[in-house]
Amino acid sequence: MEILEKMRCFMEPESIALIGVSRNTDSDSFNVLKNLIHYGFQGKIYPINPKANEILGFKAYTDIREIPEDIDLAVIITPRGTVPDRVKECTEKGVSALVIIAQGFADSDNEGKMLQEKVIEIARKGKTRIMGPNTFGVINAYRGLSTALPRFELAKTPVGVISQSGIFFVGLSNIMFGKAIDIGDCCDIDFADSLAYFEDDNDIKVVLLHMEGVSDGQGFFEMANRVSNKKPLIALKSGRSEIGRIAAQSHTGSIVGKDEIYDAVFKETGVIRANDEEEAEDLIKSFLTFPPMKGKKIGVMTWAGSTGVITVDACEKHGLKVIDLSGSTLDMIRKLSPPSWLPLGNPVDIWACMGLKGFNLANFRDEFKIILEALLADENSDGVVAIIPDFLVLFYSELWDISTVVKEAAEKYPNKPIAFSIFGPKGGLTEKLNETGKTVVFNSCEKAVNALAKLNEYYEFVTTQVDRLKAEDC
Amino acid sequence: MEILEKMRCFMEPESIALIGVSRNTDSDSFNVLKNLIHYGFQGKIYPINPKANEILGFKAYTDIREIPEDIDLAVIITPRGTVPDRVKECTEKGVSALVIIAQGFADSDNEGKMLQEKVIEIARKGKTRIMGPNTFGVINAYRGLSTALPRFELAKTPVGVISQSGIFFVGLSNIMFGKAIDIGDCCDIDFADSLAYFEDDNDIKVVLLHMEGVSDGQGFFEMANRVSNKKPLIALKSGRSEIGRIAAQSHTGSIVGKDEIYDAVFKETGVIRANDEEEAEDLIKSFLTFPPMKGKKIGVMTWAGSTGVITVDACEKHGLKVIDLSGSTLDMIRKLSPPSWLPLGNPVDIWACMGLKGFNLANFRDEFKIILEALLADENSDGVVAIIPDFLVLFYSELWDISTVVKEAAEKYPNKPIAFSIFGPKGGLTEKLNETGKTVVFNSCEKAVNALAKLNEYYEFVTTQVDRLKAEDC
Numbered sequence: 001m002e003i004l005e006k007m008r009c010f011m012e013p014e015s016i017a018l019i020g021v022s023r024n025t026d027s028d029s030f031n032v033l034k035n036l037i038h039y040g041f042q043g044k045i046y047p048i049n050p051k052a053n054e055i056l057g058f059k060a061y062t063d064i065r066e067i068p069e070d071i072d073l074a075v076i077i078t079p080r081g082t083v084p085d086r087v088k089e090c091t092e093k094g095v096s097a098l099v100i101i102a103q104g105f106a107d108s109d110n111e112g113k114m115l116q117e118k119v120i121e122i123a124r125k126g127k128t129r130i131m132g133p134n135t136f137g138v139i140n141a142y143r144g145l146s147t148a149l150p151r152f153e154l155a156k157t158p159v160g161v162i163s164q165s166g167i168f169f170v171g172l173s174n175i176m177f178g179k180a181i182d183i184g185d186c187c188d189i190d191f192a193d194s195l196a197y198f199e200d201d202n203d204i205k206v207v208l209l210h211m212e213g214v215s216d217g218q219g220f221f222e223m224a225n226r227v228s229n230k231k232p233l234i235a236l237k238s239g240r241s242e243i244g245r246i247a248a249q250s251h252t253g254s255i256v257g258k259d260e261i262y263d264a265v266f267k268e269t270g271v272i273r274a275n276d277e278e279e280a281e282d283l284i285k286s287f288l289t290f291p292p293m294k295g296k297k298i299g300v301m302t303w304a305g306s307t308g309v310i311t312v313d314a315c316e317k318h319g320l321k322v323i324d325l326s327g328s329t330l331d332m333i334r335k336l337s338p339p340s341w342l343p344l345g346n347p348v349d350i351w352a353c354m355g356l357k358g359f360n361l362a363n364f365r366d367e368f369k370i371i372l373e374a375l376l377a378d379e380n381s382d383g384v385v386a387i388i389p390d391f392l393v394l395f396y397s398e399l400w401d402i403s404t405v406v407k408e409a410a411e412k413y414p415n416k417p418i419a420f421s422i423f424g425p426k427g428g429l430t431e432k433l434n435e436t437g438k439t440v441v442f443n444s445c446e447k448a449v450n451a452l453a454k455l456n457e458y459y460e461f462v463t464t465q466v467d468r469l470k471a472e473d474c
Numbered sequence: 475m476e477i478l479e480k481m482r483c484f485m486e487p488e489s490i491a492l493i494g495v496s497r498n499t500d501s502d503s504f505n506v507l508k509n510l511i512h513y514g515f516q517g518k519i520y521p522i523n524p525k526a527n528e529i530l531g532f533k534a535y536t537d538i539r540e541i542p543e544d545i546d547l548a549v550i551i552t553p554r555g556t557v558p559d560r561v562k563e564c565t566e567k568g569v570s571a572l573v574i575i576a577q578g579f580a581d582s583d584n585e586g587k588m589l590q591e592k593v594i595e596i597a598r599k600g601k602t603r604i605m606g607p608n609t610f611g612v613i614n615a616y617r618g619l620s621t622a623l624p625r626f627e628l629a630k631t632p633v634g635v636i637s638q639s640g641i642f643f644v645g646l647s648n649i650m651f652g653k654a655i656d657i658g659d660c661c662d663i664d665f666a667d668s669l670a671y672f673e674d675d676n677d678i679k680v681v682l683l684h685m686e687g688v689s690d691g692q693g694f695f696e697m698a699n700r701v702s703n704k705k706p707l708i709a710l711k712s713g714r715s716e717i718g719r720i721a722a723q724s725h726t727g728s729i730v731g732k733d734e735i736y737d738a739v740f741k742e743t744g745v746i747r748a749n750d751e752e753e754a755e756d757l758i759k760s761f762l763t764f765p766p767m768k769g770k771k772i773g774v775m776t777w778a779g780s781t782g783v784i785t786v787d788a789c790e791k792h793g794l795k796v797i798d799l800s801g802s803t804l805d806m807i808r809k810l811s812p813p814s815w816l817p818l819g820n821p822v823d824i825w826a827c828m829g830l831k832g833f834n835l836a837n838f839r840d841e842f843k844i845i846l847e848a849l850l851a852d853e854n855s856d857g858v859v860a861i862i863p864d865f866l867v868l869f870y871s872e873l874w875d876i877s878t879v880v881k882e883a884a885e886k887y888p889n890k891p892i893a894f895s896i897f898g899p900k901g902g903l904t905e906k907l908n909e910t911g912k913t914v915v916f917n918s919c920e921k922a923v924n925a926l927a928k929l930n931e932y933y934e935f936v937t938t939q940v941d942r943l944k945a946e947d948c
Contacts, residue, residue, distance in 0.1 A: 103826075104812070150865070153899075165780030170863040170898030173917070212783055238783045241790030247821065251779030276784075276918035277897065305581075305725030306639030309686055309712045310750075316715030338578070347721065352577075389644040391624070423751065424644030425627075443647070443917070444750035 007197035009097035013072035020078035030149035039144035091126030099137035135184025136166035163210035192219035228270035270461035290417035295382035299375030300347035308347030318453035376413035410438035481671035483571035487546035494552035504623035513618035565600030573611035609658025610640035637684035666693035702744035744935035764891035769856035773849030774821035782821030792927035884912035
């Protein structure tokens with residue numbers, strides 16, 4: 001597949017030419033060469049700057065065509081007016097992959113539009129594929145590679161991003177991207193091409209798509225459908241509103257369609273849509289951490305009746321079901337609770353279950369374990385949401401730390417997700433739960449429920465596709 | 475006003491009787507007496523426990539009627555079966571305010587329902603008002619008072635809460651409640667009574683309502699309307715869904731009405747509804763920090779086009795307007811940007827505004843200041859949303875710290891809120907911005923927009939009410 005080879009030249013180049021890289025290598029100079037050295041990039045680097053003989057110890061060339069070896073990836077850092085000539089030189093050199101950093105093309109004035117047409121025309125004659133313009137290019141933390149002007153922290157995470165904006169290169173609040181592709185104004189390389197790279201890439205387990213618009217709708221549909229059968233794709237689609245669409249057009253120059261069409265396409269292709277940055281992060285963490293949520297039935301355990309009610313509301317809103325527990329689970333819970341504290345059921349009231357032994361915190365962990373494992377064992381649950389305050393913030397310390405209980409339960413019942421919402425001030429329990437690698441702590445009860453619902457949505461997509469393929473085989 | 479005097483006995487008692495307080499004073503004993511000593515409660519405390527002569531140095535009584543002085547507040551900590559007799563003794567003693575901690579009443583079986591009816595009957599004959607049952611009672615951090623079993627951190631914050639659940643006593647993630655009322659199963663003291671306390675309470679500037687149901691709808695309507703004219707009320711209303719309503723009924727035994735009715739009542743009374751715990755916290759912080767948002771026009775400044783598009787979407791969703799900036803503002807911005815980087819406008823692209831001087835970070839703060847102050851000065855903005863990544867997490871340190879710029883701008887333009895969304899990993903900028911006391915940092919662009927929209931909703935409620943009152947005066 002030709003596009004895959006091209007994408008590998010972008011993402012895993014053996015040699016890079018930096019066209020127009022500055023001699024200024026101060027700490028605030030946004031110098032790509034300096035960044036690559038800092039990251040420990042292993043391939044060959046060729047600075048191109050007619051005013052320099054060498055930069056940071058690297059021999060500088062006047063023209064890319066002078067370089068005696070093949071170039072996989074070239075990055076053009078010069079202003080827009082000079083770009084067509086530089087592109088022409090790259091095609092003559094036979095460069096496979098080209099990043100154009102500058103903005104001021106189709107997103108700008110008539111001169112910019114003309115320049116962009118010229119660039120495309122030149123590129124089409126050669127075998128050079130173009131990313132951008134108006135892009136930071138690519139990040140591949142597994143190879144110490146970033147073509148972005150600012151220096152970011154690179155981290156080898158299993159999360160990829162395809163965006164139309166360099167801002168995603170900084171990562172989300174608590175998630176860095178191991179590989180990032182900024183398709184920018186998308187004059188050539190687009191979502192479908194970028195998805196092709198991630199399809200069989202073993203480093204990356206989840207891919208975030210930041211989308212404003214798609215030019216090749218059919219291509220996106222086919223690739224998204226293929227890739228989301230192999231790994232979850234999460235979309236942060238903006239330009240939802242009429243005015244947002246106009247803003248998006250001026251930002252990337254791309255054609256932005258009706259929001260409802262995107263909703264339908266995402267549903268059909270198994271892409272999970274996130275409403276905002278925080279939800280995108282919640283979903284990425286959930287897909288990385290949890291086993292599949294195989295059904296819609298949910299067990300809820302809560303330290304307070306109120307947060308149980310809030311969670312039940314959220315389940316109805318997001319399509320999960322809080323159904324009756326089995327007789328044996330109820331028997332187990334009944335043994336813990338004072339007889340007058342009715343009704344027993346789902347949600348399970350942890351506070352009530354501490355009641356029989358007189359709220360002795362020394363018993364809390366054991367009682368939490370009994371309830372959690374009963375809910376996981378119950379055939380009437382496909383996953384569990386637990387809501388407790390973080391009393392580690394107060395004076396109870398080790399008595400309240402249920403992280404070991406959660407880790408053991410998750411290992412004993414590896415087929416059901418256990419999601420947490422920690423109510424109130426944080427005293428360290430969130431970190432302890434995160435350290436288990438077995439659960440995700442959400443900022444509200446509803447966010448926990450929503451994540452499990454989206455997990456189930458993805459599971460249903462994949463299994464339905466498999467059934468469809470099997471039926472086609474018969 | 476009689477109810478206000480009663481509520482002061484709950485919230486500001488000179489004397490407390492703890493009926494059934496345990497002799498067990500271990501660190502995990504949930505001992506209210508021990509907690510009150512820890513908090514430094516200044517009033518008189520009378521433990522009542524027939525099995526003890528003294529507890530923690532306090533003389534213990536067998537019966538509340540033996541106490542030689544008046545009792546403002548009594549807390550009954552005994553199991554449900556004993557509660558009616560204890561209530562009777564309290565009415566005979568002439569206690570004004572009574573908290574019943576135990577659960578297992580109207581929320582439970584027939585015996586519980588019968589017990590509750592008995593309690594109400596007894597109370598109605600005397601002058602004793604009852605909070606609960608199934609409650610943690612009250613917190614007043616300004617007086618070192620908490621009647622809750624677990625020990626919480628008390629903090630003299632300007633935030634109050636009226637809830638139907640003790641879990642709110644722990645606070646929200648980053649907000650503690652200076653005063654808290656848990657009306658529990660609400661057999662007597664209800665939302666209207668509790669709101670009456672907060673109406674002219676100078677300690678409390680914002681009140682959160684956690685609501686599952688209201689028994690006295692008319693009373694709530696009148697008090698909510700009165701109080702929200704004086705300070706913002708934020709409602710976290712659960713029991714939205716059919717099944718959530720059933721769960722709420724079993725939790726507090728209260729009658730839970732159609733969700734649409736609550737929406738209408740909130741709108742009419744100026745109560746701001748929050749969807750989840752995180753939004754409630756966002757709104758509380760916003761009301762405490764920002765000046766009123768007097769109109770719907772918003773100026774957006776963003777480090778990336780993409781987050782501008784996301785913010786514009788959010789404005790349309792939440793009813794704010796991203797309109798054209800005035801000519802003088804555009805001129806100011808034009809001077810900063812390379813001429814080919816069109817179009818100039820709202821949102822303002824900070825990255826582009828750094829372009830003319832070649833992305834020198836040394837100029838970043840000055841350029842940020844020019845844009846921010848131009849947006850604040852512009853007649854076409856009633857507030858500003860700024861979106862930037864936190865490059866303090868990388869290597870830029872002090873060059874990226876715009877907290878002083880924000881503080882000065884907020885002081886220069888004290889009538890417009892400046893909201894932030896920080897994109898990506900946090901490197902300390904959020905804390906620096908928080909320390910200014912002039913802005914709030916939100917977890918996504920949409921959350922920032924939503925908060926400003928709700929601020930404007932409240933402003934419009936208050937000014938419309940004032941206009942209505944003026945019209946009635948004429």
